[in-house]
Amino acid sequence: MVKKDKIELLGIGISELEEFVTSLGEARFRGRQIHKWIYQKDEDSFYAMSDLPKELRAKLDEVAIISFPKVLKQRVSKDGTRKYLLEFPDKKRVETVLIPQRNDNEKDIRYSLCLSTQVGCPVGCAFCATGLNGFQRNLTAGEIVGEFLSSRRELKKKVKLKHEQPISNVVYMGMGEPMFNYDEVIKSIYILNDHKGINIGQRSITISTSGDVKGIEKLALENLQVTLAVSLHACDNELRDKLVPINRKYPLESLFKAVEFYIAQTNRRVTFEYVMLDDVNISRKDADNMIKLVKPLLANVNLIPYNEVEGLPYQKPAKDKILQFYNWLVEGGLNVTIREEKGADIEAACGQLQAKR
Ligand code: SF4
Known part of the structure; x- marks a missing residue:
């Protein structure tokens, strides 16, 4: 049981940790030592912090806590993708996915980590497993x-x-809409980026949004070097209203205005994610609409052949249809990639996260 009166140290930066230890009558450098244990050595037990005096370890254990989420379950895909079911002290659960970036030499693999930002998701995209269970709460940084x-x-x-650092990239693309938990997400980016701690470069971090215009506008002014990914999934309002319901609040016109503002402010290339649903959003007309919208922008398109979810009516298009759509976009002058499918056999692929046992 987490004692309510214990101070949570996870999510606290170096200067706050220094202040915390001085409040206990200890020297400031003890804060830096604890910081290193948490953020470089992944340690959540004070008793394992071997360079701290024994009495201090016991004192820390009395007054503070470091609540790493518990790994309840992990599944490993045949392609090396690893999905973890994590549980927080209040028993809320999320999933997170490690995606290997290279397969040639087992030992040399580095991973991209897909983080969740909410328990469940309030957006309710029509094709997504996460939205099926509704929204429970935001995660803290x-x-x-x-x-x-x-x-x-x-x-x-x-x-x-x-x-030593096997995770080279972080993408905020797991469960939840990151922009609906904006402050905690930004705070978490600063912690991940801190060169004295985890030290993930800002350029190796991607924040994805289903199209929260206010969030995109705010992010544009943060002076961060992260990549913005926008989940587009349809290029006319009628279809997008159905697939990505946030479109009813922020239709394509306002979404693209915000993206233009973001590019003008940051001069950074934006990625549009586009899930390919058979017979739904991959017609010639869909391609033409996308070319019209995206071509004038500093942007890439990432096509994601749908990963099927039990209970949802959508299907993955056949290979020739995927290629046909891709070719239309390329001929139309867009920078396009097709995302290699990872982890679908363990329901770890895009849109498949549910935090089920
Ligand atoms: S696709 Fe993303 S934004 Fe949409 S319901 Fe799923 S988790 Fe939420």
């Missing part, structure tokens, strides 16, 4: 960073790795 630390610790236990 500490909990988001905890996903990173628990996953890395578990990975290091299970895989012999060459790199």
Whole structure:
């Protein structure tokens, strides 16, 4: 049981940790030592912090806590993707996914980590498993960073790795709409980016949104070097209203205005994610609409052949249809990639996360 009066140290930066230890009558550098244990060595037990005096470890354990989420379950795909079911102290659960970036040399693999930002999701995209169970709560910055630390610790236990830092990229594309939990997401980015701690470069971080215009406008002014990914999925309002319900609040015109503003402010290339649903959004007309919208912008398109979800009526298009759509877009002058499918056999692919046992 988490004692309510204990101070949570997960999610706290170096200067706050220094202040915390001085409030206990200890020297400031003890704060830096604890910081290193948490964010570099993935340690959540004060008793394992071997360079702290024994009495201090006991004192810390009395007054503070570091609540890494518990790994309840992990599944490993045949392509090396790892999905973790994580549980927070209040028993709320999310899933997080580690996607290997290279397969040629087992030991040399580095991973991209897909983080969740909410328990469930209030957006309710028509094709997505996460939305099926509704929304429960936002995660704190500490909990988001905890996903990173628990996953890395578990990975290091299970895989012999060459790199001290096996996670090279972080994408905020798991469960939830990151922009609806804006402040905690931004705070978590600063913690992940801190070069004295986890040290993930800002350019190696991607925030994805289903199209929250206010969030995009705010992010444009943050002076961060992260990548913005926008889940487009349809290029006319009628269809997008059905597939991505946030479109009813922020239709394509306002979404694209916000994206233009973002590019003008940051001069950074935006990625449009586009899930390909058979017989739904991959016609010639859909391609033409997308070309019209995206071509004038500094942007890439990432096509994601649908990963089927039990209970939902959508299907993945056949290979020739995927290629046909891709070719139309390329001929229309867009920068397009087709996302390689990872982890579909363990329901870890895009849109498949549900935090089921
Ligand atoms: S696709 Fe993303 S925004 Fe849409 S319901 Fe799923 S988790 Fe939420």
